[in-house]
Amino acid sequence: MAKDKSGYIIAAAFIGPGTVTTASIAGANFGFHLVWALLFSITATMVLQDMAARLGIATGQGLATNLKEISQNPVLRLLFSLLIVAAVGIGNAAYESGNLTGAAIGLDAFFAIGTGNWAIILGAISALLLWSGKYKVIESVLVVLVIAMAIVFFVTLFAAGPEWTAMFSQAATPQLNTSTINMVLALIGTTIVPYNLFLHASLTAQNYIGADKAEAIAASRKQSVFAIGFGGLITLVVMATAMMAFFNQAASMDAANMGKQLEPVLGEWAQWFFAAGLFAAGLTSSITAPLAASYAVCGAFNWPQDMQGKAFRSIWLAIIVTGVVIAGMGFKPLSAIMFAQAANGLLLPIVAIFLLVVMNRNATLGEFKNGTTSNVLGALVVGFVVCLGVYKLYSLF
Template sequence: MSQRRTKSGFIIAAAFIGPGTVSTASLAGANFGFHLVWALVFSVLATIILQDMAVRLGYATRSGMSEALRTQIANPFIRVLLSLLVVGAIGIGNAAYESGNLTGAAIGLNSIAGIGIPAWSCLLGGLAVLLLWSGHYKLIETVLVMLVAIMAMVFVVTFAVSEPDWGAMAGQLFAPVASMDSITTILALIGTTIVPYNLFLHASLIAQNEQDGSQPAGYYRRQSALAIGVGGLITLFIMATAMQAFYGQAEALNAGNLAKQLAPLLGDFAELFFALGMFAAGLTSAITAPLAAAYAVTGALNKPSDMRGIWFRAVWLSIILIGVGFTLSGTKPLMAIMFAQAANGLLLPVIALLLLFMMNRHSQLGLLKNHWSANVAGLAVVGLIGWLSWQKFM
């Protein structure tokens, strides 16, 4: 068993614990306390349900999600239409997400050396290009994921030493809020956890690394659920530390004081450590997002998913360039990150419905085909997200 094979679930968890998660969870805790924990719990459960489908699809078919979709549609017109839909949805979503990744990493680095967020975004975009072009990014990605894990542990310890008000937290936990003022934050929490491109990435990772069937499907399914659950706990602690520092206080959370929530533990070093963590989270996700888009788009267009191929490189390069372009447009940093997460939340129902279609129709699924309970759970996820989106935009 190769080392890479054992990491697919944790790569997915690391992909969604990016600067969007840190910023969105911090804003949720600072502005709404624990009143939005229900949205996080829903997001984690929904992610486990949908990623489990992606794992089973990749394992059974030995192909990515785009390839599986293309082979299951007999009508040429519908096949082309759905391929264009996948290309458009993942392309737009990942471009927005890439902007948030680069912006988040730039926020961190700019607090150490203030050359400006646009300048740092360009440098980070160039670094992501070099890493992906070389194909030797995996060791660096592992190091960055370790830095994100260290940052997560600091949030846990900070929360523990901050003397939390357990009564207030419990009261807010059992008083969920879904007001118009909170809808954008709710969609952002959903979008930063249930990331549409992770469905494509997970299926492709399983398909490419389990060609010989050396591990049972259950191994990857358990790993996926465990990794996503750990990612959800990390998000919860980020929300809790922001609640302790900002909720009910006169000072509002913004891009300049995000690190304040770590001050009870790290004191004067809080800003430096937070900056390094945001850089690690941002660059890790800035590599993963265009990589997933390349898998999705090349599969939909029936092009080789070769990392050194011209089509594969053209897709991820376009995503990075568009992401850098968004950061140069002058959009406020936290607004860019929140927009990226909300965009993911809006794109998710379309991708989830396509996944449900394949999990019921693909001839190679066998015993890994969706049962009625998985279909009900998947439709419930799509229904709630669709209702929230309707409330926001209608």
Template sequence: MAKDKSGYIIAAAFIGPGTVTTASLAGANFGFHLVWALLFSIFATIVLQDMAARLGVATGKGLASAMKDMVSTPWLKMLFIALIVSAIGIGNAAYESGNLTGAAIGLDAFWEIGTGTWAFILGALAIALLWTGSYSWIESVLVYLVFIMAGVFFVTLVVAKPDISLMFSQLLQPRLAADSITTILALIGTTIVPYNLFLHASLVAKSSPNTDKTTSENPNTENQSTIKKNSDKSDAIKACRKQSATAISMGGLITLVVMATAMMAFFNQAATMDAGNMGEQLKPVLGDKAQWFFALGLFAAGLTSAITAPLAAAYAVCGALGLSDDMKSKGFRTVWLAIIVCGVAVAALGFKPLPAILFAQATNGLLLPIIAIFLLVVMNKSKALGDFKNTLWSNIAGVLVVSVVVGLGLYKLTSLFI
């Protein structure tokens, strides 16, 4: 599965309630003035996920294991482990609360028992699914639901007859100001998801051609085997790169369409968007049923991401601590269980839903530079990569991505004090 579907799993993982909510808020509040942030996010996601996948194929290891193995000094290795565990743990706990809150909003539109109660029920469902060690079938169903919702957004946009010239005009007038920086970071955080780097590397590592460890006393035979293995890795990397670029671009297009429909419904209009009327943007096609369909989409997107976020955290933490990454192992289950419990606790405390989701995405945007810098270092220093290390162009693209994200983060911190 990982070899054939990893790119689409990554795309489905970032098309969660945070994406739908953040893109809707961006379109409603800023029109197309922030599309530049989305376009940058798609480019950056393709660049970073390519590095993560290449690492997994070339070494047969996850990102956390590769980071840890790269360091030989004991105290520095412990620092690395602490940073990986804390960064992914904190980031995924925040992300999980947003996922569960988004799904709870959707269900509460059908049956009003409170988002806190729904978050508890959804957390229990996610625990039950992950405890079985086999979640792919339910994930596939939820991904289909998300893409069905995306199809309705596409149809809605066409029926609404958008003002293309206005959109293009706003696209050419990018905005970066104190009132938009949180939304910009949220757009970046909901697309370039740090935990997806760990998830992608681990998924492709399990199907890597690197798994053959046999050796031969005949140097010629061993050399031929090495050449064949490298050729297989190269082919796997090319296929993974093509699939990831296609899937991530598709996810970006869905996000763009959500922004466009929200812009048409709310930007410069008398009504303001909140949790109760987000589905209004679908009314041109679905009429009075728009809110219900939007709620169903939020539920599907939220539960999908609520499963993948703790799963990725388990891969990252277990890799860093040298624990088994078998889904049924005690350590693996402990990690994802802790993430879900934290997510449920935060979601059940009664925070306002839209700020909670936006905060989760912005948190990921601030944590991203830490993981991206580590990934860049690994892709240049790891001896296990061999011929599959970063090229000059990969490094230039990676440094550009990290520089922009760090710059935006510093701008956000500066705006808090000035």
């Protein structure tokens, strides 16, 4: 059995530039009044990723392949395939644009040639790494950089002397209205990443071949809870440092001064370090998102899930190209990243409902099917996100 690190890969995938940017904006604009949305997101991520990992281990197949096997009706199977392509393709294209934009913001702080130009360069780098098939080595290095950034955020939080009373007071008075709904959806979309459900199922299916299923599921669950919980803690700390630097202060946060929140520890180097962290987080996620799309689409159409295969390569290349085009269209950088996270929040129910259906109807799961607790928790997650989406649409009129 290969050593499984899928839980850490999932955590690293959602701690991208979208998470850093979204958490920073949330803390700067709303303080800790939206902590409830983050706590919900982390809990929901643990619930849904546990289902995806359990599915991969118990069946030895990814989520997309399992979805097609729900029905033998060729029309329904084709419909499932098309829905997978639509949900994952659209979601990943939006997410990829946010990843590339975030990394481009970081690089543009060092060499100002424009975020659109950097997006093209970064897209090319991501494509070359995936084409080589050796992306995991590069990804590991970048994850280390992201962890280093997280350490600085932790040090900054305590060195700056946080106002714990104000934080708890704001956390105890949650907000949800027309002015916060976009941010709530963005926090959910940047944490409960739909493509991670496909990625996690595929990775565990490959990594636990031949293992005792009960033991493998227990080990995977323990790892995922720890890794996702740590990722949530990082997000919370980013929100806290931004709150101290910008909330109810004269200065407002934008792409040029996000790194100010690190000044208590890093001084004049704060902006540079923050930029390097955005680049590392962005490049890591810009590799993971198209990879997950390839697994999902190839599984949906029964194509070989081989990284050297033509279909596999064509799919991730299409996602990268689409992400580059969107990132280079001239949108305001932070707006582009926020849009990507909100789009994921709206697409999440589609994928989550698919996951719930297959976790109850797949005969191969046997004793590892969803129990009452998993179904109730999953239904609550889906129901709440759907209600938020409806509220968002209602607020537009």
